Amino acid sequence: MHHSSFQKSDMEAYITSVGAITPQNTLVGDYTCDVPPTLPQWHCIEPDYRELIPPLMLRRMPRLLKLSLGAAQMCINGADGCLPEGIIVGTGLACLNETETFMRSLFADSEKGLSPLPFINSPHNIIAGHIARMLKNHSYNCTHCSRNVSFESALIDAMMLINEGAASNVLVGGVDEVANHYHVLLDNAFERPRCGEGEGSVFFMLSKNPSAKAKARIIGAQTFYKPKGGGDIADEFLASIKHRPKDFDGLLLGNNGDKVGNFFYREVGRKFELNTHLAIWKHLCGEYMTATAFALALAVHTVQTGAFPKICLSNEEDNRPMKRILVVNHVKEENYAFMAVEAIER
Amino acid sequence: MNSKKVYVTGYGTFSAIGLSLDETLESLQAGRSGLGRITVFETKHGDLPVGEVKISNAEMRRMLDIEEGVPASRTVMMALLASEQAFAMSHSTIAEPRMGIVAATTVGGRDYNESDYLRIAEGRGDRRALDMVDCAYLAHELAKRWKLSHNITTVSTACSSAANAIIVAARMIRNGLADKVLAGGADGLSLFTVNGFNSLEIVSPTGCRPFDARRNGLSLGEGAAWLLLEGERSLAADRICELSGYANTNEAYHQTASSPDGQGAALTINEALASAGLQAADISYINAHGTGTETNDLSEGLALATVFGNAVPPFSSTKGFTGHTLAAAGAVEAVISILALRNGLVFPNIGFSEAMPELSITPASTLQSANIRHVLSNSFGFGGSDASLIFSKI
Numbered sequence: 096m097h098h099s100s101f102q103k104s105d106m107e108a109y110i111t112s113v114g115a116i117t118p119q120n121t122l123v124g125d126y127t128c129d130v131p132p133t134l135p136q137w138h139c140i141e142p143d144y145r146e147l148i149p150p151l152m153l154r155r156m157p158r159l160l161k162l163s164l165g166a167a168q169m170c171i172n173g174a175d176g177c178l179p180e181g182i183i184v185g186t187g188l189a190c191l192n193e194t195e196t197f198m199r200s201l202f203a204d205s206e207k208g209l210s211p212l213p214f215i216n217s218p219h220n221i222i223a224g225h226i227a228r229m230l231k232n233h234s235y236n237c238t239h240c241s242r243n244v245s246f247e248s249a250l251i252d253a254m255m256l257i258n259e260g261a262a263s264n265v266l267v268g269g270v271d272e273v274a275n276h277y278h279v280l281l282d283n284a285f286e287r288p289r290c291g292e293g294e295g296s297v298f299f300m301l302s303k304n305p306s307a308k309a310k311a312r313i314i315g316a317q318t319f320y321k322p323k324g325g326g327d328i329a330d331e332f333l334a335s336i337k338h339r340p341k342d343f344d345g346l347l348l349g350n351n352g353d354k355v356g357n358f359f360y361r362e363v364g365r366k367f368e369l370n371t372h373l374a375i376w377k378h379l380c381g382e383y384m385t386a387t388a389f390a391l392a393l394a395v396h397t398v399q400t401g402a403f404p405k406i407c408l409s410n411e412e413d414n415r416p417m418k419r420i421l422v423v424n425h426v427k428e429e430n431y432a433f434m435a436v437e438a439i440e441r
Numbered sequence: 442m443n444s445k446k447v448y449v450t451g452y453g454t455f456s457a458i459g460l461s462l463d464e465t466l467e468s469l470q471a472g473r474s475g476l477g478r479i480t481v482f483e484t485k486h487g488d489l490p491v492g493e494v495k496i497s498n499a500e501m502r503r504m505l506d507i508e509e510g511v512p513a514s515r516t517v518m519m520a521l522l523a524s525e526q527a528f529a530m531s532h533s534t535i536a537e538p539r540m541g542i543v544a545a546t547t548v549g550g551r552d553y554n555e556s557d558y559l560r561i562a563e564g565r566g567d568r569r570a571l572d573m574v575d576c577a578y579l580a581h582e583l584a585k586r587w588k589l590s591h592n593i594t595t596v597s598t599a600c601s602s603a604a605n606a607i608i609v610a611a612r613m614i615r616n617g618l619a620d621k622v623l624a625g626g627a628d629g630l631s632l633f634t635v636n637g638f639n640s641l642e643i644v645s646p647t648g649c650r651p652f653d654a655r656r657n658g659l660s661l662g663e664g665a666a667w668l669l670l671e672g673e674r675s676l677a678a679d680r681i682c683e684l685s686g687y688a689n690t691n692e693a694y695h696q697t698a699s700s701p702d703g704q705g706a707a708l709t710i711n712e713a714l715a716s717a718g719l720q721a722a723d724i725s726y727i728n729a730h731g732t733g734t735e736t737n738d739l740s741e742g743l744a745l746a747t748v749f750g751n752a753v754p755p756f757s758s759t760k761g762f763t764g765h766t767l768a769a770a771g772a773v774e775a776v777i778s779i780l781a782l783r784n785g786l787v788f789p790n791i792g793f794s795e796a797m798p799e800l801s802i803t804p805a806s807t808l809q810s811a812n813i814r815h816v817l818s819n820s821f822g823f824g825g826s827d828a829s830l831i832f833s834k835i
Contacts, residue, residue, distance in 0.1 A: 104616075188575060189597075198555065206485040218547070224691065224823070225824075227692075227825060228694070233691050234691065235691075236690070239597075240576040240596070240597045252612075255613070318591075320580075320581060322590040
């Protein structure tokens with residue numbers, strides 16, 4: 096590799112709760128993932144939000160916010176009363192539907208007499224802001240909108256907060272919904288991903304210390320934008336967290352059906368041992384900018400149970416227990432990310 | 442962790458009051474506002490006073506040598522031009538520093554394609570515009586220009602976005618992810634933002650008057666600004682000033698308004714002081730958020746009184762110069778704060794004439810010399826996102 100941009104990262108954190116509203120039965124913590132696709136667009140299996148969100152807030156709330164606050168509250172509920180000292184959200188498109196509504200009325204009415212509500216609902220930080228209000232939480236609050244690494248950027252921000260001692264618990268999530276108009280445009284302009292366009296809202300409580308409830312440990316995350324060196328960035332990431340390919344039992348890969356895109360995953364896969372389990376997940380939730388939040392939830396579940404759900408595996412292998420998993424993702428050779436998760440030995 | 446210092450080793454700005462640092466300083470010293478009628482951008486709201494950069498998109502393309510036929514967003518072009526200033530100032534002293542970019546924008550590349558965006562669905566318009574819709578587009582264009590691939594992210598926290606970008610960048614350095622990070626933001630005028638703020642009825646038809654009893658709203662602006670931040674691996678000779686403190690807190694009060702008693706903002710300022718290991722009395726100048734809206738100026742004024750008591754240092758909002766540059770504001774005003782620090786100047790709060798009855802303090806209305814060791818810069822945004830930065834002489 097020609098560049099010396101090796102980061103050395105000792106940052107790690109425990110995942111002590113997960114709240115996931117996705118196209119699978121994750122609402123009830125079921126990761127069998129046997130809900131079939133509803134192509135071309137996946138839709139989340141949603142809860143009764145009245146059980147999760149205060150009624151006054153729920154009135155006229157855009158759907159993306161319901162998805163976000165719902166999963167955030169589920170995560171809080173599962174965290175045994177520990178309150179976050181940081182709220183960080185990753186979202187690629189936020190309330191794009193609201194922005195589009197505003198733009199349509201802008202053109203229809205020639206910039207006159209516009210209702211401000213869709214404009215107010217457009218800023219990306221609306222999600223984290225609403226969560227803060229719902230929890231009456233004044234702590235560090237940030238939103239990352241970095242396209243396909245929005246969630247990983249939020250996760251890294253959260254890990255930094257814990258590493259610098261600014262927080263013992265951080266609520267971090269990744270959320271995006273299918274946007275009505277945007278995807279009509281995609282349909283006309285480009286090929287749709289074969290796995291379909293997806294959506295999901297997944298929140299994690301990241302903690303400095305393992306409680307009895309801790310589900311997994313995240314030992315690193317890194318993002319790249321159009322890096323040189325192809326699959327070598329996997330080596331760079333592993334070196335930064337002081338691990339080697341043989342330390343990993345499984346890879347969770349972001350294949351979305353795109354043949355050109357698959358090349359990178361094969362390159363990375365070849366660096367690992369033959370009996371490393373190879374799994375995919377986008378055939379369970381579709382492609383969307385924060386799909387890796389779902390992947391992390393799946394990885395956490397997998398290291399707890401020791402095995403990927405059968406529906407994820409792309410190779411039938413031995414019964415090697417899944418104790419340490421690498422999540423690998425890229426979209427259109429532009430944004431790349433890795434996340435490494437391991438089981439907690441008890 | 443908190444003992445690891447973060448320094449500014451380069452900065453740049455591009456706004457209605459200057460296309461360079463020299464021009465910007467000159468306008469600030471001369472009290473020359475950049476607000477005026479909209480003459481470059483096409484909108485039905487052209488009479489609203491706005492801090493518009495009087496350079497057309499075509500001219501910016503020429504300045505950047507952008508090829509005919511290559512789509513270019515105004516937001517991105519201003520950002521590229523401002524970033525060139527920052528990099529020109531900063532001499533890379535570390536061989537192959539680990540780099541990063543933390544960008545902030547409301548508009549992204551959408552200003553290029555606003556009308557196109559809806560036409561594409563009907564089979565017309567430039568399809569390349571689709572790639573320019575989201576906020577990340579800005580950081581990507583910067584990454585391409587400066588050939589960077591690591592630690593590239595975009596934050597979005599409304600009006601405090603660029604201040605938060607600077608905070609995230611500083612923490613990337615402190616947490617060992619990067620050695621040198623470009624942090625800041627850009628927002629060009631767009632139909633979305635001009636009409637959006639207008640629909641909220643918080644835009645002044647006559648020009649913003651921060652902290653004035655008869656203030657009647659904000660004035661929009663456009664611009665871009667960047668800081669280059671480095672840690673202790675930087676060479677002493679390259680350090681311009683220190684980012685000695687910062688804080689990010691949330692009002693958790695209302696979707697758009699800040700807590701009226703200023704408690705939210707006071708919390709942010711106090712946390713920034715604590716992070717810098719400073720007392721209120723150490724601050725010699727405050728560059729306020731001061732949008733000129735009824736609510737912000739009241740809550741911010743009360744917050745200053747809460748934190749500084751009887752000894753509020755000279756403070757001013759410079760939005761009467763630049764307008765409210767939205768996601769870029771935190772960086773544009775960080776640059777202005779650094780200019781104040783470096784030149785020992787308190788810039789005037791233009792637009793002010795009559796004191797607010799609720800406050801016993803008034804902003805600086807004329808240019809003043811001051812020995813400034815530490816400067817505080819505030820940015821308070823929709824969604825309750827509050828951020829404060831403190832820059833200090835080395």
